[in-house]
Amino acid sequence: MTGRTAGPSDLPRQIDVLIIGGGATGAGLLRDLARRGLRGLIVEKGDRASGTSGRYHGLLHSGARYIAKDIQAARECIAENRILRRIAPGCIEDTGGVFVATPDDPDDYVAAFGARCDAAGVPCDDVVLADLFRREPALNRRIRKAFRVPDASLEPWQLVEANLADARTRGSLALAYQ
Numbered sequence: 183m184t185g186r187t188a189g190p191s192d193l194p195r196q197i198d199v200l201i202i203g204g205g206a207t208g209a210g211l212l213r214d215l216a217r218r219g220l221r222g223l224i225v226e227k228g229d230r231a232s233g234t235s236g237r238y239h240g241l242l243h244s245g246a247r248y249i250a251k252d253i254q255a256a257r258e259c260i261a262e263n264r265i266l267r268r269i270a271p272g273c274i275e276d277t278g279g280v281f282v283a284t285p286d287d288p289d290d291y292v293a294a295f296g297a298r299c300d301a302a303g304v305p306c307d308d309v310v311l312a313d314l315f316r317r318e319p320a321l322n323r324r325i326r327k328a329f330r331v332p333d334a335s336l337e338p339w340q341l342v343e344a345n346l347a348d349a350r351t352r353g354s355l356a357l358a359y360q
């Protein structure tokens with residue numbers, strides 16, 4: 183559909199799944215269902231991605247922040263991170279991420295960080311502090327250890343639109359302001 187906003191008259195004759203809300207979850211679900219042969223319809227009360235998805239911090243998690251308290255969440259994060267890099271590379275800026283240990287961080291947390299990342303399948307490399315301070319001059323010089331992980335920046339509007347566009351080519355539809 184081009185040149186105009188979709189409305190109820192564009193409704194496909196048969197809908198298999200009705201999705202309320204056109205944020206990252208709804209748009210991703212619509213695309214996933216469409217690729218499984220199900221025709222979906224999103225009804226969104228505002229603009230697409232106008233809820234949490236358009237206001238979040240923009241971080242594509244590697245899972246590193248969950249390795250101490252929830253290793254399963256860390257595993258799921260790195261799996262989703264890889265999927266998004268494969269299916270939506272244009273929405274991702276590969277900034278990388280660095281976890282730093284401050285003087286106040288517990289020694290056992292810092293000592294176990296690399297092993298915990300390995301256990302969760304989150305790639306993690308030691309960073310040479312002199313290089314990091316050169317790159318990030320404002321960083322506290324009392325930082326005592328740093329680890330590089332595959333965090334990135336994820337642009338939500340492009341992601342939502344790309345998922346909707348793919349779903350539309352398979353007969354699904356998303357209506358805004360409903």
Ligand SMILES: Cc1cc2nc3c(=O)[nH]c(=O)nc-3n(C[C@H](O)[C@H](O)[C@H](O)COP(=O)(O)OP(=O)(O)OC[C@H]3O[C@@H](n4cnc5c(N)ncnc54)[C@H](O)[C@@H]3O)c2cc1C
Pocket residue numbers: 202203204205206207208225226227228229230231232233234235236237238239240241242243360
């Ligand atoms: C401050 C903050 C920062 C975050 N930062 C990150 C981050 O850096 N990285 C990360 O991975 N996650 C982050 N998250 C989590 C992430 O933003 C959410 O998990 C994600 O956006 C949820 O998407 P959603 O589609 O489920 O919800 P939403 O984006 O909120 O979408 C729900 C949609 O439903 C619509 N809606 C509600 N009721 C109705 C109705 N009755 N009829 C029609 N439409 C309706 C709303 O208008 C909205 O558009 C953050 C969350 C917060 C709060």
